[in-house]
């Protein structure tokens with residue numbers, strides 16, 4: 001089925017209204033191909049009407065379209081310098097200040113979980129006891145996260161290799177990675193749509209929040225709203241917020257909430273409340 005420009009734009013508009021995601025121009029041919037294939041599968045007298053209905057009603061239909069519309073790449077210890085900062089600066093400071101060692105961590109767009117397990121494995125290695133909330137708009141991504149089984153492709157050698165030793169105990173005979181039950185038990189998954197945070201019971205008093213590679217797809221108004229809610233209501237005093245390096249560099253400084261102070265370490269910046 002070939003989509004008219006008008007129908008295509010209407011479908012994109014529904015996705016943006018429901019999730020905040022504004023796709024890049026370069027992703028549009030792939031999105032069009034995905035929608036056209038999906039419409040061919042829908043047995044209905046008016047597949048476009050049905051698809052628009054599904055997008056508005058079914059979170060997973062929306063999640064599938066989102067995953068085509070963004071650069072949905074996931075691997076362990078992505079942007080390894082963030083994990084280096086946790087290991088070198090934040091976890092040792094936590095040791096000094098909190099003898100009980102329990103730390104609340106929220107991964108606010110965790111996708112299939114490689115990022116969450118990277119946080120859990122590193123925290124455990126640094127003798128921190130993490131209590132982790134892993135959230136995403138996509139329930140199917142969260143299900144993969146809960147299972148904690150990954151193929152060899154979820155490791156890269158140009159980024160993250162600094163910490164690959166932590167994955168060794170998870171290696172299976174067929175070279176896959178299976179997260180141990182003890183690590184999985186540290187993680188609580190929850191579906192949260194960042195575009196409508198007011199509809200959720202959000203994690204509070206979080207000591208570290210990872211919000212990486214998702215803000216970049218939202219408009220500035222939504223970025224500002226999300227940052228304000230997260231910084232003011234979810235991040236603990238003395239907590240740290242990490243955006244991706246690209247987001248931290250590109251974000252309009254005017255929308256960074258005043259309670260956050262930018263910290264620069266080597267060429268990396270992150271935020272402290």
Ligand SMILES: C[S@@+](CC[C@H](N)C(=O)[O-])C[C@H]1O[C@@H](n2cnc3c(N)ncnc32)[C@H](O)[C@@H]1O
Pocket residue numbers: 018019020021063066067070071072073074075078108109110111112115135136137138141192193194195211212213214244
């Ligand atoms: C590129 S992945 C980022 C994964 C991980 N944070 C990282 O940096 O490797 C973006 C994730 O954002 C999620 N996402 C997109 N829109 C969202 C929204 N409105 N609310 C919550 N999650 C969203 C997608 O489902 C996807 O899993």
